[in-house]
Amino acid sequence: MNFIYNKLSLLIIEDNLGDFILVKEYLEESFQTIEYEHALDYKSAEKLLRQSTSYDIIILDLILPDTSGTLFIQNVVNLSNQIPIIMITGSLNLKFCLESLEYGVSDYLFKDELNPNSLFKSINYSIEKQKRHLRLLESERKYKDLFNFSPAPMFVYETDNFKLLDANAAALEYYAYKRDEFLSMHLNQLFFKEDVEANMRSLKTTMTKDKDNFEMYLVFRGKLEKELKAEVKIKTIHFQNQNSKLLVVNDLTEQLLHNQALNQQNKKMKEIAWQQSHEMRSPASKILGIIELLKLKTCSPNEQILLINEIETSIKELDEVIRSISKKAEQVTTKKSNK
Secondary structure (H helix, E strand, C coil), X not given: CCCCCCEEEEEEECCCHHHHHHHHHHHHHHCCEEEEEEECCHHHHHHXXXXXXXXXXXXXXXXXXXXXHHHHHHHHXXXXXXXXXXXXXXXXXXXXXXXXXXXXXXXXXXXXXXXXXXXXXXXXXXXXXXXXXXXXXXXXXXXHHHXXXXXXXEEEEECCXXXXXXXXXXXXXXXXXXXXXXXXXXXXXXXXXXXXXHHHHHHHHHHHCCCCEEEEEEEEXXXXXXXXXXXXXXXXXXXXXXXEEXXXXXXXXXXXXXXXXXXXXXXXXXXXXXXXXXXXXXXXXXHHHHHHHHXXXXXXXXXXXXXXXXXXXXXXXXXXXXXXXXXXXXXXXXXXXXX
């Protein structure tokens, strides 16, 4: 026998001492070291399970002196704290055995077919199955933490009918809905009427194209008719046993408003520059003309004084234009910052 688990700790819940000894002998054949506690009835088993959850496996007889049946199975599963349970039964009621798997039992064995190999196989199968289950639960927990505590708005919708299935706190704040309101809606209710057809057509392409991740730009409608512009990323997931999509929102509303204000500022600055450049050309041209006359050295002293006065006047005009440009530019930047 190959020992996958050299040491095994278990709780055996069995009222028939003959069956208990048989199970114990089979275990000793399969495992190098076993540590076990034995409960003859449900009351004793309940006490042991409330005291300790360090067992690797629970072996459970279906019928005990003080209880049996569905409620008994459910109670032990609830007390087990994720410890795998193998049910051993003398009954050949296959329907009930299959139902017990739905209640949380890991495996079932019929007493007439019990042997060291079947018990060994069932224990190893049940322990490994439970490990996979716990890893899956941990993965789901991490996903929920990432989903619920993410600062980015996220929500999940059903692929086929676009019903909203889940939303994190950031999404509820972003769209200004309470959770029960949001989860009673369909995705098309998050769009303005004039955008519904185009947006839903875009979203339907994510159902037919052969890939899992999508990016697109959408304009949403908040509860108070607020326009919310966003870049979204859509990922195919399996949620609550349904084919679903996870939609992550990157809000662009403030960024677009900032870009719009920046474009308006640049446009205004260009207008100022164009207008003032024309006003600067006249005095600048006058100064250049006077300089050319002075270079010819044909002017009398009185004429030179007049020309110099004209240069001074033109320079003052240029100074006024420059001051005007600075003042208008300051007004434009001040309006932007106030926004």
